[in-house]
Amino acid sequence: MPFVSTKFFQPIPRPNLVARQRLVQKLNQILADGRRLTLVCAPAGYGKTTVLAAWLGQLGAEWPHAWLSLDELDDSPQRFWAYLLSAIQRLEGIAASQTLDSSIQVLQNNSDTDLTALLTDVINALSTHSGHYLLVLDDLHSLQNQQIYETLSFFIEHLPPCLHLVIATRVDPPLPVVRLRARGQLGELRSADLIFSVAEAGDFLEHTLGLDLPAAAVQRLQEKTEGWPAGLQMAGLTLVEQESAQPGHAPGISADGQQRYILDYLFVEVLQRQSPAVQQVLLATAILNQFDASLARALTVVFDAQAAESVSPALLQTLENANLFLVPLDDHHSWYRYHHLFAELLRHHLERNHPQQVSALHNAAAAWFWEQWQRSDSGPEQRQYRWLEAAMQHALLGGDVATALTWFKATWQQAAHESQVPLVCSWLEKLPEQQVQTDLAINTAGSWIYWLSGRYYEAHTYLQRTFKILGVEPTPQGVADLPAEHAHILTLLSFFTMRSGEIANAFFFANRALETSMPDEHLGRGVSGFSLANLYRLDRQYTQSYDTFAQAYPHLILGKNYIAATSSVFYLAQIDLHRGHLARAEQTCRKALAEASNLQLEHLNNIGCIWLALGAVKLAQNHLEEAEDALQRALSKLRYTHMDDMKRVLYLNLWQLETLRGNLPAAQKALDLALEAAQRLDFVLLQLESGACQAIHWLENGEETRAYAWLQVIQLERILADPRHAEYYANLSAPAARILIHQRRYEPALQLLNAVLPVAAADERRYDQALLLLQRAALYLCTNQRELAVQDVQSAVSLSAPDQFVSLFLLCDPAVQKVLVTLQPQDAVQQLFVSQVLQAITREAPTPQRPSVDLVEPLTERELEILVLIARGYSNQQIADELYIALFTVKKHISNILGKLGASNRTQAIAKARSLSLL
Known part of the structure; x- marks a missing residue:
């Protein structure tokens, strides 16, 4: 999603601007004192932006600086941080940071981002830079989202030494201001600092507005406006064209008048001195945050078609030169905004004197922005969602709810699939509740959008309302005759019933959705198939699960649901891995990666799922460099997401990788991250499975007591007492058996292995079978049953050789590895495999192709x-x-x-x- 370049434009000080050296010196001193944050806080009209722009113009080359103007459309954490990091990227000397590049790409193209993890990496990357850099955030008060302030507080608390942050705001932000002030890390400019002194007021009136007033008149104006820059400027403008203005004359302002009343009075004076055409242009554009000549012309037509013909870039330049509070937003002076206070006064005047025109102006703006959106609709990289966002906003502000609903229905799916879920949620929340309650399409959309954003309570509320509108109960009997066009509702219902543990009903709804979906309804068939495939997987029906994932995948690609598509590839590869089809798993991953590249989807975080699956396959084959490459690619994508299920698997694979390399500290670090991810999932079985890896790690590192304690956690006696428990806890069996053997509790270990081996065989999980057989072989060796041990090792080799499960043998008991030396392989494939395993066991380092005689450790x-x-x-x-x-x-x-x-x-x-x- 492209950025709006005008937001990075630093206002250019006018040549005849008042030189406010006392403020410049105070700001310079804040920098010299090494403070972390400068807060410029004052109400509207105090010249915050002007002072900062003038100061930056005087800073030397040792302080490269960037500017970001904020508005209410930035009130989304993803959008805010994408813009803030892009502003940092514009700083000379930082632009080439790959961490910033990748972080911005993540924020722009993914709706599910772990901001704390992302910002941690950004902070670490910026901390490597020397020198000094400065970033200004203007109008921070425009933002209300609490998560923005929480993450900004984290960023400020850990601000890299090279960066100084300046915030301009009308009110104190919910940031750790008190703590920073107490630590001496905060510099401040307040209203009392920003008001004009008498000397500055005289300088402003004379050099900026061209008024030659005696000192007494200047002092009187300064006193009556209380040095308020906006009030002084408005008062000066009323004098500029007063032919009767004499030395000592000043506008008739009541001495006890408050600022707002003074300003209202002066504003009317200024407005009425403009030509009728200019007045109409000013009022027509009052509703806009920013505009160019084309947009201004489209809105002025609402007042007067003839006046609209006069609107041109030249006219806007004239208004700027006349000090009518226009702020240019680019170097070419094409786009403008009004000074915020002037814009508020214009809108107030418009609503008070032309209330009947307000809706018409918003609707004209909505139509203009919608047209721009349609022109930009040429692909996810070029699509300008800001146009669509503005169109929706103005349609609602103009009361044209019907048009807003039509646009929402036409665009929500496309926006959601292109990682704009937070944006769609914001639209949904602004739609009038009265119209939404009875609209089937909107409620269906709402249930999907909130489901995708992880807000399951809201999703369920919208889904319940959907069934209420349809007049059916969300039960198998109630939906039996539901027409085909509502199949996608059944898909979502299957997700909810699966989540609540109603597996039988979930199967019914998913099957019914798939049966009733039309062949060319790709999104519906894809998501229905994905739901059904997951149910089969959880029910250990792996053949049906694999086939259903494979059938759903092309529909998901054609339906542009890339999140479910990449997850399907992961599960296809995982099923193949556990069933021993490693070659096919690798082929599936590489084909999906190639397709993602062709579709230009590499920027999506979910691509990390495919790299994770590929890394797991290469790890099983002991191709460690290829495994590391794939797993690091997965980490670069998944580390900034909340996909804790995938992150858990990723970190466990990294644990195994580092264990194979003998890097125990790195292995423990990866294991800690896996355990943290499992804890966040709040799923007991996954927590226990992750804990099993920790127990084995303890066992390997001499912490037997802690490993033994883990057996109590999993309630081993309960598993042994009921074969159904052994099936459910199958992934815990190999680690548990290994610990039992270490304790010399051979009988329960054998009982456990004998219970789960038939389950693995029935599921055709060849990889898991081989693992369990190697574990049982270790037990037989400990009990002097070598012949049985050799049989199990032989069986494990038979299962492992076709697809090269090398790593299983490297991680098994050393006594089992010795059996391989005397093993008699049954065919050439097994013989080659055993040879490769033995070489891997005895190999200390790869032999380089070139001589390196003087090196302690040769190059690979x-x-x-x-x-x-x-x-x-x-x-x-x-x-x-x-x-x-x-x-x-x-x-x-x-x-x-x-x-x-x-x-x-x-x-x-x-x-x-x-x-x-x-x-």
Whole structure:
């Protein structure tokens, strides 16, 4: 989604602006004192923006700065942070930050973002920069969203040393202002600082407005306006064209008049001195946050078609030059906004004197923005949702609810599929409740939108209202005769019944939805199939689940539900992995990644699900470099999401990767993150399965007592007492058996393994069977039943050889690994597999293709490839592109290369490599 460039435009101070050096000096001193935040807080009309713009114009080159203007349309955490980070990116010296690039892309293209995780990475990346940078957030008071202020507080509390933040606002924001002030980290400008002194008032009236008044008249004006810059400017404008103005004359302002009354009086004076055509242009555009000549012309027609013909860029430039409170928003002076206080006065005057025109103006604005939206509707990368957002806003403000409802129905699905779920939610919340309650399409949309955003209570409310409108009960009997066009409602109903544990009803609703969906209704068939496939998966009907996911996937792609599509690929690969079809799982992932690339979907966070599935496959095959590359790509996508189910699996795979490498601290770190993700899921079984990995980690690291305690947590006796429990807790069985064997409790260990092995066999989970057989073989060896152990190892090899389950054998008991040495493989495939496993067990390090005689630790084959590219002058990104690996992986390899060569930079590494004949 493209940014609105005018929001980054820093106002340009006028050449004849009052030089307010005392304020400039105070701001400079705040910087010199090393404060973290500057707060410029005062009501409208105090010149906050003007003072900051003038100050920035005087800052030296050692303080590169950026500007962001905020308004009520930015009141979404995703949008706010996308704009704020883009503003930082515009700072000279920071622009090339890959972390900022990826973070902005995540925020623009994904509606489910873990902002704390994302901001942590941004803060860490910015903390590596030296120098000084400054960012201004103007009009922060426009925002009300509590999450924005919570995340902004986090950002300020951990603000990188290189960055100074300036906030301009009308009211004190809900930020840790008191704490920062107490720590001496806050600088402030308040109303008392911003008012004009008598000298500044005289300077302003003379040099900005061209009024030559005696000192007594200036003092009188300053006193009656109380130094209020907006009041002084309005008073000065009333004098500019007064032919009768004499030295000492000032507008007839009551000495005890309050600011608002003074301003209302002066505003009318200024407005009435404009030509009728100019007055109509000013009032017509009063409802807009910003406008150009085309938009101003479209609205002025509402007042007078002839006056509209006079609207041009030249006219707007004339109004700007006449000091009529127009603020240019770009270097070309094409787009403008009014000074906020002047805009409020214009709107007040419009509503009081032309109330019948207000709705017509909003409707004209809505039509203009809708036309711009339709012109921009050429693809997700080019689509300008700001036009659609503005069209919806003005249609509702103009009371044209029918048009707003029509536009909502026409666009909500497209917007939702293009990661605009928060935006659609905001539209829904603004639609009049009276019209929404009885509209079937809107309630259906509401149930889907809130479901997608994780707001299940609201989703259920809309779904219940949908069935009320249809006049049927949400039961199998009630929906039996529901027409085909409502199949998608049944799909959503299946999600809710599955969530509440009513599996039988969930199956009925999902099957019914799929049966009644039309063949070319891709979205409905895709989502219905996805729901049914998940039910089969949870019910351990893996063949049906696999087939249903495979059938749903193309419909989901054609229906543009990419979230469900990528999740389908993950589950297809996971089912294949556990059933031992690793080659097919890899093929499924790579085909899906290629399709995502063709559809330009690489920016979606959910693509991380496919990389995760691929990484798990490569890990099972012990292709560790490929596994790491895929898992790091998955991490780069999933780390900023709330997809804790996927993150749990990701971190467990990283734990296994680091365990295979012998990097125990990194393994424990990954395990901690997996346990945290499981805890957030609030799903006991997944928490227990993650805890099983922790128990094995404890066991491997000599913390037997803690590992033994885990057996009490899972209530092992209960599992052993009922075979149904053994099936349900199948994923806990191998770790539990391993701990029992370590305790020499062989009988319950054997009982457990014998209970779950038939379950794995019945489910055709070859990978899980092999794991359990290796565990039972370890038990048989401990009880001197070698012949049975050899049989189980042989069976495990038979299951593992076709698709290369190498990692299972690397992680099993060393005594079991020794059985492989004397094993008699049954065919050539098994013989090759056993040979590969034994080589992997005994291999200490890969043998490089080139000599490295003087190195303590030789370079790997991949490191040698990268070394050659470094010598050719390739950047990190170019190396990643050349070798098709992640940038993270490149950086890690280069760090290893530098360490092995004893070099501190690339130049030294190349020189050392040449001396060793590596290049």
